[in-house]
Amino acid sequence: MGGGVTALAMVFGLVLLVFCDVRPTLTVLPPNEELEQGKATLMCLANKGFPSGWSLAWKVDGSSSSSWEESRSPAVLEKDALYSWSSTLRLSADQWRKVGSVTCEATQGAQAPVSESLSRDQCSQ
Numbered sequence: 001m002g003g004g005v006t007a008l009a010m011v012f013g014l015v016l017l018v019f020c021d022v023r024p025t026l027t028v029l030p031p032n033e034e035l036e037q038g039k040a041t042l043m044c045l046a047n048k049g050f051p052s053g054w055s056l057a058w059k060v061d062g063s064s065s066s067s068w069e070e071s072r073s074p075a076v077l078e079k080d081a082l083y084s085w086s087s088t089l090r091l092s093a094d095q096w097r098k099v100g101s102v103t104c105e106a107t108q109g110a111q112a113p114v115s116e117s118l119s120r121d122q123c124s125q
Helices: 035-039 091-098
Strands: 005-011 016-021 025-029 039-049 055-060 069-072 083-092 099-108 113-119
Touching: 016 055, 025 099, 025 113, 035 039, 039 055, 039 091, 039 099, 055 069, 055 083, 083 091
Parallel strands: none
Antiparallel strands: 005 016, 025 039, 039 083, 055 099, 069 083, 099 113
């Protein structure tokens, strides 16, 4: 379960699963074809984390800033009792052309952060 404690118990014929701070897996998706429209939208997918309160934040070239737009989807409880959610980063096409890398970071309480980066030179655009 990667970094968390897992317990399985039978209680009155029901299976009770208890997870403690399961670290999500992050995937950063590059911008799509909207660059021609002057925008670059990147997405960070966080999968199989617990609890649902992991925070997602973006860093561009290692720094946080308020000069770009971020949004987050609500957490979705999956059949395996773990959560998935996403965050979107919107930059202008000009900002994107100057970027070396973007990083999505997930944090939860005292857990060590989980991060995933994408270099602009990994993208075809």
